Amino acid sequence: MRLLRNISGLGSRPYPLDRERRRRVMIVLAEKELSISALARHLGVSRVLISNVISGRRRSEKAERHIAKYLGKPVDDLFPPRTPEEIGKMRQAENAQRAARKGKAA
Numbered sequence: 001m002r003l004l005r006n007i008s009g010l011g012s013r014p015y016p017l018d019r020e021r022r023r024r025v026m027i028v029l030a031e032k033e034l035s036i037s038a039l040a041r042h043l044g045v046s047r048v049l050i051s052n053v054i055s056g057r058r059r060s061e062k063a064e065r066h067i068a069k070y071l072g073k074p075v076d077d078l079f080p081p082r083t084p085e086e087i088g089k090m091r092q093a094e095n096a097q098r099a100a101r102k103g104k105a106a
Helices: 002-008 019-031 036-043 047-055 061-071 084-105
Strands: none
Touching (some): 036 061
């Protein structure tokens, strides 16, 4: 199991940034004229938690359900399940972007 986690990157925390997931939620928030802070206040949790769940950095089915319910959207529309391959590709893209930023700074 550890080998599978190492290959796919699933065992690593935080999870890679999921830009599509974040975009979907931010569109709905904009339509409802809500901020992440307002959503967090309504749900009674920290803004950091909500931001991390929205961006995919943290996985919480409970938080995803509450966010989707409050926004009136199906959970799978806002927070689509990802395969290990998709997560691996997102991690690779994030690492490549990080390396490119380091290259510019040097």
